[in-house]
Amino acid sequence: MTPQVAHASLPDPELLASRILRRERAAVASGLNLLDNRLAEARMRAVRLLACLSGERWLNEGHLIGVTGPPGAGKSSLVSAMIREWRASGRTVGVLAVDPSSRPELGGGALLGDRIRIKTPLNDDGLFIRSLANRNQLGGVASEVWPMSWLMLVCFDVVVIETVGVGQTEIDIAEIGDTVCYVAQPASGDTIQYLKSGIIEIPDIFAVNKADLGAPARKTASEIARSARRQDRRDDWDYPVCLVSATMTTGIRSFHDHFDRHRRYLVDSGLLGRLRLRHQSAWVVRLIREEFGTFGLDLAGGRAAVERRLSESRCNQFEEYERMRTHMLSRLLSVNQTTL
Ligand SMILES: Nc1nc2c(ncn2[C@@H]2O[C@H](COP(=O)(O)OP(=O)(O)O)[C@@H](O)[C@H]2O)c(=O)[nH]1
Ligand SMILES: [Mg+2]
Structure with missing residues (x-):
């Protein structure tokens, strides 16, 4: 499959979010598939989808x-x-x-x-x-x-x-x-x-x-x-x-x-809010470790810093992770360029 074809088969996140909010079953299934897809383009769309859904009262x-x-x-x-x-x-x-x-x-x-x-x-x-x-x-x-x-x-x-x-x-x-x-x-x-x-x-x-x-x-x-x-x-x-x-x-x-x-x-x-914040940062820390190892976590300032960042952030955990990821990738790139 060429990359173009792969992208064409991926759903438009804004459209999908509005269908998910209407509780369309096919949209829920398609949203879950998107979140389960690790291709770069799917990841970007998944972040947009989650941004549209985050903050919903549900x-x-x-x-x-x-x-x-x-x-x-x-x-x-x-x-x-x-x-x-x-x-x-x-x-x-x-x-x-x-x-x-x-x-x-x-x-x-x-x-x-x-x-x-x-x-x-x-x-x-x-x-x-x-x-x-x-x-x-x-x-x-x-x-x-x-x-x-x-x-x-x-x-x-x-x-x-x-x-x-x-x-x-x-x-x-x-x-x-x-x-x-x-x-x-x-x-x-x-x-x-x-x-x-x-x-x-x-x-x-x-x-x-x-x-x-x-x-x-x-x-x-x-x-x-x-x-x-x-x-x-x-x-x-x-x-x-x-x-x-x-x-x-x-x-x-x-x-x-x-x-x-x-x-x-x-x-x-009052535990629910704190528990969910802790769970959000546990997920972010885990992804940092999976993608960047302890080096990444050091760059992020450790677990407590991640939790602080999420609690102060005005965007959701998924967007916040993408920002941190972009920052880490650019740091890694600059480290590589100076060492080579
Ligand atoms: N005797 C008895 N058997 C049960 C009960 N609940 C489940 N089972 C049986 O235990 C087996 C495993 O059940 P399942 O729900 O698939 O277990 P899971 O692997 O933990 O999800 C099945 O054969 C069920 O019929 C129960 O309350 N009493
Ligand atoms: Mg089971």
């Missing part, structure tokens, strides 16, 4: 939720049960399922909904599911997921990111979600490993799924409750542990209420 009103846990614990099944609750209360829902085994999706939309076991009614305009292959070879969540979550937040009241927890993934999801939920599999080695690791400090809400299995589920729930309580928490959140069954739909209502309660807690305590 970004401040939406709830960004990270759901993590071992494969097979029932994350997708639980998300399906939660979708029914959210939709019943009139809220719209977007899901990004980060699936390490899936191939990039063609055409967007909810084509892989069945394969990822999120069971939903067909033709529901208030629901959008997108499955993403996780390109990050080292484990963890690819950096594209952050801007994608923002695009989804423009369109939907609740945005859920489902990831398979493998250490780094949990750390990454904690730098994305307003609320992070860990789904445990009763009596599994994964959960025991998890309890022993420091990662237990990350989630805000715990779910032990498959409560229908009886005693093993109850035992796992009390083990998690003990570990979660043992941490020296410096905040007022109570870190609830919920016994639920996605297939029997038991415990779902109160599980659902904890998410609303956590969001209210973040808003009332």
